[in-house]
Amino acid sequence: MPPNELTVYIVTNERHTVLYIGVTNDLLRRLREHQLGEPPSFASRYHCTKLVWCELFRDPMHAIECEKRLKGWTRAKKEALIASANPEWRDLGLEMFGERLKPLRGRNVPVENFQR
Numbered sequence: 001m002p003p004n005e006l007t008v009y010i011v012t013n014e015r016h017t018v019l020y021i022g023v024t025n026d027l028l029r030r031l032r033e034h035q036l037g038e039p040p041s042f043a044s045r046y047h048c049t050k051l052v053w054c055e056l057f058r059d060p061m062h063a064i065e066c067e068k069r070l071k072g073w074t075r076a077k078k079e080a081l082i083a084s085a086n087p088e089w090r091d092l093g094l095e096m097f098g099e100r101l102k103p104l105r106g107r108n109v110p111v112e113n114f115q116r
Contacts, residue, residue, distance in 0.1 A: 006023050010053040051092045
């Protein structure tokens, strides 16, 4: 992604009870941070790790304006936006990044991989 491009995104938790809206210049890195709960934030407190909507902006000011506008919307309006682009609320992060976004925690790693 070119340095000036930003992505506005919405992540949710497993039960879709919480929606978090953010903006980033590196969506994969930011989703990984949400997964790991780093840094501690609203999204990490409510386990918002599932990407359900995003839009890329070439103009950073437009991205910031979009983020602020979405944060002012009612939940129903946010849900309608998500449903218009992603009716099944699939995890778009997994679809976009595949293996690179699978959770790190709890992954089985053979003991042989660790040096003494």
